[in-house]
Amino acid sequence: MDADLVRALHLVTEDRRGARDDLAAPHHLFQTSTISALMDARYDGELTIGEVLRHGDLGLGTLAGLDGELIIVDGEAHVGRIDGSLSPVDPSTTTPFAVVTPFTPGDPVTLTDLAHDALLARLDAMAPAAVSAVRVEGAFRRLRLRSVPRQRAPYPTLGDVVKEQAEWEAGAIDAVVVGFRFPAEAAGLEVPGWHLHAMARDGSTGGHVLVADIASGRAWLDAADEVHVELPPGVHVRAASAAEREGISRAETRPGTG
Numbered sequence: 586m587d588a589d590l591v592r593a594l595h596l597v598t599e600d601r602r603g604a605r606d607d608l609a610a611p612h613h614l615f616q617t618s619t620i621s622a623l624m625d626a627r628y629d630g631e632l633t634i635g636e637v638l639r640h641g642d643l644g645l646g647t648l649a650g651l652d653g654e655l656i657i658v659d660g661e662a663h664v665g666r667i668d669g670s671l672s673p674v675d676p677s678t679t680t681p682f683a684v685v686t687p688f689t690p691g692d693p694v695t696l697t698d699l700a701h702d703a704l705l706a707r708l709d710a711m712a713p714a715a716v717s718a719v720r721v722e723g724a725f726r727r728l729r730l731r732s733v734p735r736q737r738a739p740y741p742t743l744g745d746v747v748k749e750q751a752e753w754e755a756g757a758i759d760a761v762v763v764g765f766r767f768p769a770e771a772a773g774l775e776v777p778g779w780h781l782h783a784m785a786r787d788g789s790t791g792g793h794v795l796v797a798d799i800a801s802g803r804a805w806l807d808a809a810d811e812v813h814v815e816l817p818p819g820v821h822v823r824a825a826s827a828a829e830r831e832g833i834s835r836a837e838t839r840p841g842t843g
């Protein structure tokens with residue numbers, strides 16, 4: 586693992602038997618598997634959503650078979666699917682990749698009229714640590730979301746799956762956006778930069794955020810000082826190659842042309 590990342594956070598790997606007393610300690614992130622494993626088409630569920638929720642009440646990820654975009658808000662799990670719908674997730678559903686934290690933010694900051702890049706710059710300026718969790722809530726001028734189609738084995742790579750992704754405009758809506766910022770050095774572990782998922786306040790839609798222009802709202806941030814990564818058998822934490830970083834960026838952070 587990259588020395589800069591080790592300095593930026595306290596990384597703890599554990600197996601499924603690595604039970605801890607402090608399942609949901611403040612400022613700890615819990616993550617199952619890694620973004621590199623997801624890029625390598627490991628889409629089978631490892632943990633149940635019920636188990637994931639024991640580690641935190643705010644987060645994101647996906648479901649087994651890459652069945653949509655997982656959004657965890659206020660301890661409730663929702664999934665945004667490729668048809669633009671949003672549904673509650675049964676706790677017995679499994680996930681191959683999820684990140685959660687018991688959200689313990691500081692005081693909120695007011696946000697007014699920020700286009701996507703300006704919003705991310707503001708969050709960067711506010712972020713209390715290299716690894717931070719965020720919740721943004723308010724009236725959005727524009728929210729462009731994406732989701733991915735459910736896959737069946739043998740699984741294609743994530744790079745191929747996102748070519749089939751659906752993107753849609755949620756329009757001007759009240760929404761909750763949640764997610765995390767990881768440093769560039771975390772590329773093998775997580776999506777570098779801000780990784781955000783959103784759900785409409787009225788429950789009408791949700792997904793992975795491609796563009797979020799906010800009209801007015803508030804943001805809460807929480808510093809993470811430890812990242813607990815539970816590694817499925819055969820998955821190792823390692824730094825991503827330049828090609829892998831490019832693939833992650835293409836799969837997770839760039840809007841498509843469609």
Ligand SMILES: [Zn+2]
Nearest residue numbers: 654781782793
């Ligand atoms: Zn996502």
